[in-house]
Amino acid sequence: MNLQRYEQVSQAEDFASFKQGLIDFANDLDFGLIAGVLAYEHRGPGAKTEYVTISNTPTAFLEAFNDASNAKRDPVHQHVMRHSTPLIYDQSLYVNADAGDLWEMQAPFGYRAGLAVSVHMPGYRRFLLGVDRDKALPKDSVKLNRMIADLQLLAVHAQDAAARLLLSSKGQDNKPKLSVRQLEILKLTMEGKSAWVVGSILGISENTVNYHMKQLFKELDVSNKPHAVLKAMELGLL
Numbered sequence: 001m002n003l004q005r006y007e008q009v010s011q012a013e014d015f016a017s018f019k020q021g022l023i024d025f026a027n028d029l030d031f032g033l034i035a036g037v038l039a040y041e042h043r044g045p046g047a048k049t050e051y052v053t054i055s056n057t058p059t060a061f062l063e064a065f066n067d068a069s070n071a072k073r074d075p076v077h078q079h080v081m082r083h084s085t086p087l088i089y090d091q092s093l094y095v096n097a098d099a100g101d102l103w104e105m106q107a108p109f110g111y112r113a114g115l116a117v118s119v120h121m122p123g124y125r126r127f128l129l130g131v132d133r134d135k136a137l138p139k140d141s142v143k144l145n146r147m148i149a150d151l152q153l154l155a156v157h158a159q160d161a162a163a164r165l166l167l168s169s170k171g172q173d174n175k176p177k178l179s180v181r182q183l184e185i186l187k188l189t190m191e192g193k194s195a196w197v198v199g200s201i202l203g204i205s206e207n208t209v210n211y212h213m214k215q216l217f218k219e220l221d222v223s224n225k226p227h228a229v230l231k232a233m234e235l236g237l238l
Helices: 003-010 015-028 059-065 068-073 075-082 091-096 100-109 141-168 180-190 195-202 206-220 225-234
Strands: 033-041 049-055 087-089 113-121 125-133
Touching (some): 003 015, 059 100, 075 125, 087 091, 113 141, 180 206
Antiparallel strands (some): 033 049, 033 125, 113 125
């Protein structure tokens, strides 16, 4: 694969160029469809996984593609959310997973066979990347393994751009509005200081520090201090 294709993706300056880079790469591999998904696993009781997707999914299939109930049953989705090993799929995978109806539903839109990979990222995130096409995969194992290797390398190159561009595509309005005091506490906590030390530095009581921290947990949708710091960093608040 041409190194320029990897750079086109990793150095993309905006959402549109990132998407086009992924599509061009898929086409070079002889796949007409590609989807990249940034999955962020929130922690704590009742927490859910949040997904931000970029793809060239056919318009007529978008509703089914984004249906969470379909994703829960989809063996490809289940695999990439649990494992880092590459996955090769065709109709047999769905049939063996008792999800043959899902394959029947997606096949007319070009999702008959494909490859999928997953990359672990910091902060309980995964970058999922898959390519699909309407014809069978090559029987030549050398050629197939080359495709898988290229896709894995693409995922590695794309993960940082995905975090940068897909999260920003959701808009800045989703960022919590933290007070100056909350940010001061977070910055000191990030340095490893205890609530008592933070209070001493800021001239407030330890109980007040803990109160602010509890409010921060709610604002950031986290359950402990390390996650609060990490989430604030991911959102560009620190």
